[in-house]
Amino acid sequence: MLNKNRFNEILPSLQKICFEAGALQIKLHDTDLNYVTKENKTPVTDADIGSNKILTEGLRLITPEIPIISEEDYKGQDRHSCFWLIDPLDGTRNYMNTISTNMAEFPKVLKIANSYDNVFSCVGVHPCHIKDHPLVTYDELYEQTKHSKVIGIGESGIDLFHDKTTLDLQEKSFRTHISVARDTGLPLVVHTRGADYDTIRILKDEYEKGAFPAVIHCFSASRELAEESIKMGFYISLSGIITFPKGDVVCDIVKDLPIEKLLVETDSPYLAPVPNRGKSNQPAYTKYTAEKLALIKNVDYLTISSQTTQNFFILFKKAVK
Ligand SMILES: [Zn+2]
Secondary structure (H helix, E strand, O other): OOOHHHHHHHHHHHHHHHHHOOOOEEEEEOOEEEEEEOOOOOOOOHHHHHHOOOOOOEOOEOOOOOOOEEHHHHOOOOOOOOOOOOOOOOOOOOOEEEOOOOHHHHHHHHHHHHHOOOEEEEEOOOHHHOOOOOOOOHHHHHHHOOOOOEEEEEEEEEEOOOOOOOHHHHHHHHHHHHHHHHHHOOOEEEEEEOOHHHHHHHHHHHHHHOOOOEEEOOOOOOHHHHHHHHHOOOEEEEOHHHHOHHHHHHHHHHHOOOHHHEEEEOOEOOOOOOOOOOOOOOHHHHHHHHHHHHHHHOOOHHHHHHHHHHHHHHHOOOOOO
């Protein structure tokens, strides 16, 4: 195991190398970094997962620390896979959460989660997929939550930006997802776009029937939606949007939100943060989102990374370290 002091000493250069290399396989031996390579590494990226069209839009709630793979992690693993590791201060591993967009492809999502100790998944139907599939039932969703790697419900919610004609169906599906989140205690991953009014209306109405945990993912909504969500104990997850020049409106809102309720994510394959805007988004880039968040909150990077890590595990209780 890497000595903590030594690690702290090399941390800045390690971070630099790691992220400039585009990530991601760094092998640590004893107390020294002795291997950094880009060879033979195709991390579990959006490209991999997205190539199966599983996640045209994916949530990757991960911790933004540098990814490290130890000798131990390689054992029995395909080196073409990459792990997003966590917690540089004690050498333990990073974790990734993939979302589900429809039930037909959920088995593929689950397979990925089952293939890696540190990858988890959610189950749910994205509001933009409502038209293409029969509405998911409570029982169908509930059944899938029995898998040990399924740690959340979603994403689900209301999207009137892409389709205003399916509000009724979206609402029905959203309420089904909420019921399962309430009954299982698994957090709901909420997608909301161009639909602040209806999202708040439904969340508040359902919350009054009984509390449930939730995260507003890829937050780009109004101050009111953020504040109402925080009142219900929900979390707010931030994407690369906060690094964009036009992200100022969101940043202004984030400035006033409690740090204990914030997460960072990719939301792939789009929304890669500056300086990688335009590239296919991937978990390693959350570092830049976390850096911007540190600036907004006027704290250092490690404070943000450890806080968002902690928040992740408080919210996604079923994710076992
Ligand atoms: Zn979404």
